[in-house]
Amino acid sequence: MLDGADTLRERRRSETTRTLVRLTRRLTAERGLAGFTVEEVCSEAAISRRTFFNYFASKDDAVLGIPLDxxxxxxxxxxxxxxxxxxxxxxxxxxxxxxxxxxxxxxxxxxxxxxxxxxxxxxxxxxxxxxxxxxxxxxxxxxxxxxxxxxxxxxxxxxxxxxxxxxxxxxxxxxxxxxxxxxxxxxxxxxxxxxxxxxxxxxxxxxxxxxxxxxx
Missing domain, CATH: 1.10.357 (Tetracycline Repressor; domain 2)
Known part of the structure; x- marks a missing residue:
């Protein structure tokens, strides 16, 4: 059961990571980094600001796919x-x-x-x-x-x-x-x-x- 739970968490983390990367890349291409906020990204991804910073240190790193861990x-x-x-x-x-x-x-x-x-x-x-x-x-x-x-x-x-x-x-x-x-x-x-x-x-x-x- 623990292995299954770990796998599910990893899958969800991977999906959230991909979502944040795709969103920040699209918004950057459309508006530039200064043209959107972390809050906008979080709203589209249906996550909290705190969750975003559990994944990435900054918008820049999210665009580049550089994880916090x-x-x-x-x-x-x-x-x-x-x-x-x-x-x-x-x-x-x-x-x-x-x-x-x-x-x-x-x-x-x-x-x-x-x-x-x-x-x-x-x-x-x-x-x-x-x-x-x-x-x-x-x-x-x-x-x-x-x-x-x-x-x-x-x-x-x-x-x-x-x-x-x-x-x-x-x-x-x-x-x-x-x-x-x-x-x-x-x-x-x-x-x-x-x-x-x-x-x-x-x-x-x-x-x-x-x-x-x-x-x-």
Missing amino acids: RSDAAAVARFLAGGDAGTHRELSPTLVADLALLHEERWKALDLTGDAVSELRAAIEAEPRLLQRLLEQARERELFDVRLIEQREQLAEGDLRADLAAHLVGALARAAMSDFLSRDTESFSVLFEQRIIAARELLLGQVAPAAALQRG
Whole structure:
């Protein structure tokens, strides 16, 4: 019974999240962020103002689908489980690929497919600063990823390799994100993987197959 209740709560939370995201994107595209209030959103969604702020920190974050609570716990757990217990000298051979997959899973959690992509692009066109907020949030996650890499690879705090890995893969993800949201083009995953492969070729002098990013 408890599992059923938890599943129902999760479904309702997911539905409310999607409703708030769609509403704020539509209103932003039509009026701009200053053209509507949180109270208007809550009225249309039939929720209280307090409930809105249990989901999102601001209108901006609602438009971008950035939840108040982290939603990548499962993806983070998979990333941490991929590390090799080791010597502090050698990194896991799959570190970069696993970190890239973590970024892709986070992106998929935003549910940017079909009409949702068009709605977000329309909102960003009306309010270009939203793209900057999305990029800032991605940079904030890079700092979190530095700690994840240190934990997974059993590195001392401040190990430069963790910092470089997080910021390199993060920079490639931001570039792909910006490209994807600024024009009607290929999927984020395709754009991101193209950059990962190009970076490997540039840094290692080796051409990595696309399948390298698709570990089962």
